[in-house]
Amino acid sequence: xLRMLPRFFPILALALAxxxxxxxxxxxxxxxxxxxxTESQEIEMGRQADQDISASLGVYDxxxxxxxxxxxxxxxxxxxxRPDLPWTFRILDDPTINAFALPGGYIYVxxxxxxxxxxxxxLAGIVGHEIGHVTARHGITRVSQAQLAQVGLxxxxxxxxxxxxxxxxxxxxxxxxxxxTESQEIEMGRQADQDISRALGVYDxxxxxxxxxxxxxxxxxxxxRPDLPWTFRVLDDPTINAFALPGGFIYVxxxxxxxxxxxxxLAGIVGHEIGHVTARHGITRVSQAQLAQVGLxxxMILxxxxxxxxxxxxxxxxxxxxxxxxxxEREADDLGLRYMSGDDYDPRAVARVFEMLAQASGAxxxxxxxxxxxxxxDPMDRRDRILARTTGDDPEYQGARDDREGYLERLDGxxxxxxxxxxxxxxxxxxxxxxxxxxxxxRGWSTANTRQEVQGVSGEQDAxxxxxxxxxxxxxxARRSFLAGEGIEVIGTSDQSVNDLPAASAEFRVQAENxxxxxxVVFVRHQDRTFRVLGYxxxxxxxxxxxxxxxxxxxxxxxxxxxxxDVQPRTIEVVRTQSEMxxxxxxxxxxxxxxxxTVGVMNGLRSGDVIPAGTLMKRVVGDxxxxx
Numbered sequence: 001x002l003r004m005l006p007r008f009f010p011i012l013a014l015a016l017a018x019x020x021x022x023x024x025x026x027x028x029x030x031x032x033x034x035x036x037x038t039e040s041q042e043i044e045m046g047r048q049a050d051q052d053i054s055a056s057l058g059v060y061d062x063x064x065x066x067x068x069x070x071x072x073x074x075x076x077x078x079x080x081x082r083p084d085l086p087w088t089f090r091i092l093d094d095p096t097i098n099a100f101a102l103p104g105g106y107i108y109v110x111x112x113x114x115x116x117x118x119x120x121x122x123l124a125g126i127v128g129h130e131i132g133h134v135t136a137r138h139g140i141t142r143v144s145q146a147q148l149a150q151v152g153l154x155x156x157x158x159x160x161x162x163x164x165x166x167x168x169x170x171x172x173x174x175x176x177x178x179x180x181t182e183s184q185e186i187e188m189g190r191q192a193d194q195d196i197s198r199a200l201g202v203y204d205x206x207x208x209x210x211x212x213x214x215x216x217x218x219x220x221x222x223x224x225r226p227d228l229p230w231t232f233r234v235l236d237d238p239t240i241n242a243f244a245l246p247g248g249f250i251y252v253x254x255x256x257x258x259x260x261x262x263x264x265x266l267a268g269i270v271g272h273e274i275g276h277v278t279a280r281h282g283i284t285r286v287s288q289a290q291l292a293q294v295g296l297x298x299x300m301i302l303x304x305x306x307x308x309x310x311x312x313x314x315x316x317x318x319x320x321x322x323x324x325x326x327x328x329e330r331e332a333d334d335l336g337l338r339y340m341s342g343d344d345y346d347p348r349a350v351a352r353v354f355e356m357l358a359q360a361s362g363a364x365x366x367x368x369x370x371x372x373x374x375x376x377x378d379p380m381d382r383r384d385r386i387l388a389r390t391t392g393d394d395p396e397y398q399g400a401r402d403d404r405e406g407y408l409e410r411l412d413g414x415x416x417x418x419x420x421x422x423x424x425x426x427x428x429x430x431x432x433x434x435x436x437x438x439x440x441x442x443r444g445w446s447t448a449n450t451r452q453e454v455q456g457v458s459g460e461q462d463a464x465x466x467x468x469x470x471x472x473x474x475x476x477x478a479r480r481s482f483l484a485g486e487g488i489e490v491i492g493t494s495d496q497s498v499n500d501l502p503a504a505s506a507e508f509r510v511q512a513e514n515x516x517x518x519x520x521v522v523f524v525r526h527q528d529r530t531f532r533v534l535g536y537x538x539x540x541x542x543x544x545x546x547x548x549x550x551x552x553x554x555x556x557x558x559x560x561x562x563x564x565x566d567v568q569p570r571t572i573e574v575v576r577t578q579s580e581m582x583x584x585x586x587x588x589x590x591x592x593x594x595x596x597x598t599v600g601v602m603n604g605l606r607s608g609d610v611i612p613a614g615t616l617m618k619r620v621v622g623d624x625x626x627x628x
Contacts, residue, residue, distance in 0.1 A: 047106075050106045170225055223275075230250070232252075268350035271337065414571060444459060458537075506521050568622060582611065583603075583607055590619045
């Protein structure tokens with residue numbers, strides 16, 4: 001290798017030249033700082049990203065409010081270390097509690113965060129915080145580090161600058177802002193796929209998975225990116241959902257499968273998600289988020305990083321929070337119609353999918369549909385748009401296959417709703433039949449059960465309770481490992497049992513990057529497993545949350561009630577009507593353990609609809625969940 005160095009030295013010298021000149025002086029600290037971009041490049045980078053973000057999220061339509069915030073921001077920016085930047089302050093029409101900055105002086109607050117503030121001074125603190133990110137060049141430094149880390153020394157230092165990162169969209173042929181190569185996109189998707197498969201689980205039905213993969217592979221082969229490592233999975237998740245990861249990883253949940261009624265309806269969903277990948281919507285959103293220094297959508301400063309102990313979900317789960325713009329959804333709709341029609345599926349079936357989404361968002365179990373899926377854009381508007389495109393003579397949209405009966409037969413016996421064998425909530429209590437325990441969460445908190453962790457978060461998002469398995473063989477060993485974590489300060493420990501179970505607990509505080517936290521951790525030994533119950537809040541909320549957290553982490557106890565231990569999931573049963581009947585008549589003749597509205601949604605019917613004799617229909621069988 002040393003003998004080869006002279007031969008490559010001229011190339012290496014050219015490659016290293018930008019790095020040798022890239023340690024700029026931080027305008028705030030006066031210290032050297034690693035930055036690969038000039039100030040003019042930083043400004044142009046921010047300007048381009050500002051266009052994407054404004055188009056994706058929308059600017060809130062209140063000129064007077066916008067002028068007031070701009071005036072506030074301009075005054076503060078004028079007194080900063082970088083007063084000559086083209087400072088721009090925008091209110092985004094977004095409900096999340098968020099604020100962030102782009103390199104070059106582009107500052108954003110959402111209407112969601114404005115609705116949670118109570119004074120000019122509170123807003124000024126947020127705006128000043130974001131100005132600080134720009135003046136200290138935090139965002140452009142992170143982009144420089146990411147550029148170097150992602151593409152390696154060979155390409156990163158010669159630099160395909162972000163200013164030139166406008167790849168060609170394979171679908172439209174137009175320039176598109178993307179910070180990643182295709183190989184990096186694929187690797188990002190592959191890693192995220194591992195996170196998602198672990199957290200949500202793949203549904204255990206090889207024949208169903210193979211059938212879905214076969215459908216998806218056929219449509220993807222006819223797309224603009226046939227050579228991606230396309231992967232199609234059924235997730236063991238009850239929510240009505242489907243999504244795509246960069247690189248060609250497509251997911252549908254068993255929840256959405258139980259609410260569809262034909263192969264063509266599923267093909268429409270799969271085609272839509274393929275469209276997101278071929279048009280690079282996901283990787284574009286990741287690029288925008290990277291530039292906006294919010295990582296993968298976690299840049300909220302009012303809700304500080306509530307995971308100071310390395311508990312953050314993998315990047316794959318974080319990718320799920322990057323919702324697409326309205327234009328991206330419409331483009332994916334159009335591409336999906338084309339892909340499914342190319343495989344001879346009837347594109348008009350997609351209109352029924354959007355009718356189902358509209359119904360599900362208002363049904364009794366409508367909380368099982370993600371809000372963005374039911375409202376962004378409005379599903380009935382999308383239905384009307386689909387019908388307008390597919391009811392004409394356009395040869396591109398002339399597929400004929402639907403196959404209702406074959407689809408429904410595949411669903412017979414599928415789990416419906418929560419699988420209680422993996423744990424379930426009744427009110428604020430979490431029960432786990434397989435492991436025979438319960439844990440009480442504070443009342444009124446939002447809760448979620450994944451395969452790796454059971455989570456609860458306060459309504460104000462300032463406190464959490466997390467339940468997970470620990471790898472250590474004893475509570476004391478697990479506590480010792482936990483307290484050895486970086487930045488954790490021990491306040492006190494105890495070896496007192498918890499509900500007659502061996503336990504080791506501690507009270508602690510920790511200083512994270514953006515906030516201080518305080519909490520309790522309890523390790524409990526039960527059924528040859530060590531469980532960790534972690535409850536903590538921001539230091540500012542500790543006095544208000546301490547009692548509830550203390551009770552929650554010490555509420556772990558065994559369960560002996562056979563009704564809970566023996567509970568089984570509800571399932572789909574497919575039946576054929578023997579005579580003509582209404583939906584109400586079907587519910588009387590073939591009762592379900594869900595209400596009439598849910599039966600209607602999952603069968604694509606409404607109250608009063610007449611069902612012909614000989615029609616295959618779905619019903620839900622199984623006992624309701626015990627407990628509570």
